[in-house]
Amino acid sequence: MTNRVDFYQAEQEKTAMPAGGAVVFIEGRLCENLEVVEISKGGFGKYGSARMACQMNDLNDDEVEIGKEVSIRWLYNPLYPAGGAEGLVMFAGQIEKVEKTIGPDGVSVEVIARDFSEALERITVFGRHIRDIDGREVFIESQASVFNEDGEPNACDTLIEDGGNEVRLFAADSKGARYWNCADVIRYLLCEYLPVGQLTVPAQERLEVLTGGATVRDLDVTGMSLLKAIEKCCGQAGVGFKFVPRLDESGPKQAIIFYKGDCGGGVELNLQQAGERLSISKTNIWKANSESGTPVTSRYIGLGDNKVYEATFDLVKGWSRYDEDDDYEKFSPSTNSDFYKVKDVWRKWCLNEAGDYAGEPFNQGTAFDFIPVFETGKYIHKRRRFWPAISCDAQGRSMGYFLEVSYDSGGAWQQYMGAFENLLDECGIWLASDRLDQTLWNALLAGALRVRFTASVVSDERLSCVTADGPVGGTIPVVERIVDAGSSFKFRKVIGKSIFAGNNAIGKADQRDDSAELNQFIRQKAEANRQAIETFDIATPFLAIGFEVGDKVISNPDARSIFSTTGDNRSTAIIESVRMDFRKQTTEMKIVKSKM
């Protein structure tokens, strides 16, 4: 036995392939006067376009008009081994621009067509298509198109049928809502804003596999073009997309294809070893130019929202002890016209988080120590404010601000049923009753009153995670990149110092820890922004039509190692853009090599 394999394909020795036949059809009708100049393919920001030219005299008046459908077809023989010609669609789009130039040879016309990206650019995203709790569907134009607003789920739990497509809508209420994933958003945008039958959209399941089920976070696309909105969504999931012509006679003429970095098909680009006789079986590179930068490791620091903790806080007196008095009438606004001078006395209770009440005339001790609450010493003494409790009642609503008093120096506690105000410029409350409760007054005078407050406080520390796309701590320089995800990722915790902690009698606390989600988000970000190690500009010696954006470039082991992908399995070279020049009969490509 042997592992040798003989190939029988005859070696091609011609230096150039014969020019292919590309013909232009406008609105399905052969346009014999237009000559194809170039076809460009690209993804993410560039997309596909075609340039055609002719002389004005050759053109009928109504033949070329803005918005008309264009397809460029490559002639091939579908009847092999018999003879015949059919057109294989290489480009499909619409006429975007017609340029006329007057010169010595008359008026020359250049027609520029773009693929479906042009149509998506002209559609503006706004409003929300909402599925109400009774199953009714309604589109509200004035609502912002924000998916998972503030990191909270706002997608309907079930998929609905919309023009033959299964699509997810916005939920009317946050109760029972689920998170939008990237696949949901893409399909919602394409199905909601595009008329049915204009573009082939991938199925939900395929998109979910491609995007890895990635959840979008606080994705606000209000007022954006449909193209930018999809770009923004895909940016979060680290996938790209492009528009390709469909070969089927029926159905939409174009399809939107989503692709991920190194998942494209493999194409070979080879350059023979120096000194060998030129063979187009072994060489399909005519020109190559490369540019490489300093390799650096990007260290991504992802920042979410500030951490929030719920605890029960003992409050201290927030008034000057020199203003205290046992005159009951003096401390009521209805019995004292100068009440404003003593409004804080007996009524203002504070946390003293900034140390405002440490010295004279308050003497309430040192500033509040947040270490047991925030579980870290990384905070500063500054004024904060109380926020509603994270713990919820049986209906799932926040317990709000829970004030308790003790009339026996902390022996027994009871909920304070009188009116009080939560202070907005510091952590504290103000008893707002017209006249203070008599029991409370007596406890105050006896010095036995204690006040405690259950609420949440925002810490100085934000939810964060760090990931790197290469070695850290070695000789390669490290560049730190901050990804501020804002309020999309949250951390809310009820610590043991809260009276509601572990209380099964009330509802489930609205605790949340998005650390894992933030970590995934930052990893996706790092993957999507892979740093280019080297960029290549390649030209083929003939008009090659088989190269597509997103294809992975490989080389034959016998060929020159231009892309160094055979010996380096940690990097990959991907085609970023393709330009087919029909006049020069060459295909130019931009290839980006980056770390996997």
Next chain:
Amino acid sequence: MRQGWLKEALFAGQTANGFKIGTVMSLGWFWIRTSGCRLVYRGESMETIDFDNVLAVTSPETDEVTLPDFISHEAGKDYFYVVRCANRYGQIEQTLKAAVKVSIDSEGKLEAGKPNGVFGLAVKRRRDGQIELVWGYYPIEQKSDPKEMRIYTDAGTGEVNYQEPIAVVQYKGKRFYQYKSEIPGNGRYRFAVRAADSGGNERRSSKAVEIETSGRNIEAIEIVGVISE
């Protein structure tokens, strides 16, 4: 690459293919043709080539294959032949690159080669009121050089008369062609174009384009004045 002969001879014994290739001499264990060979297969279409049945075997040096006499060809049918190479180890290529179509005419003889069909045939009404036919001809794999392009019409009857062309356009190579005509009258007209060689052979294609005419010329509107309020 496949070595189907090995499995076939071992499990089915002395097969017809084994005799033709010569592997029966080794009871199917060894490949005999150490310099390789070429194998001929046939089918009624490219999709239905019978690769389980080797029709003929030739040496790799020869450029011609003579089929055995027992292989018959029915009148009026098309046959597709494919030649595949086997290397010195009996590995057979899996391509369809070497293929040929053989057409037998109604008299049982080899049918003469014909030019290709035209592509992109379209009809439109020009601003000057005439009807214009546009098409292209691409000589890819053509079996006979065209001499002219023949234009046929149904003259409004619904059935294209392929016996008498209404016009002939001389063939001038791989390019686009056009034909202009006055509007025959009100109604629905069908047109077809076929390329014909010097022997008058043309590919029988039923592709036709259709246009409905009202007989009136489209004239520009004359602006007699502008009223400003």
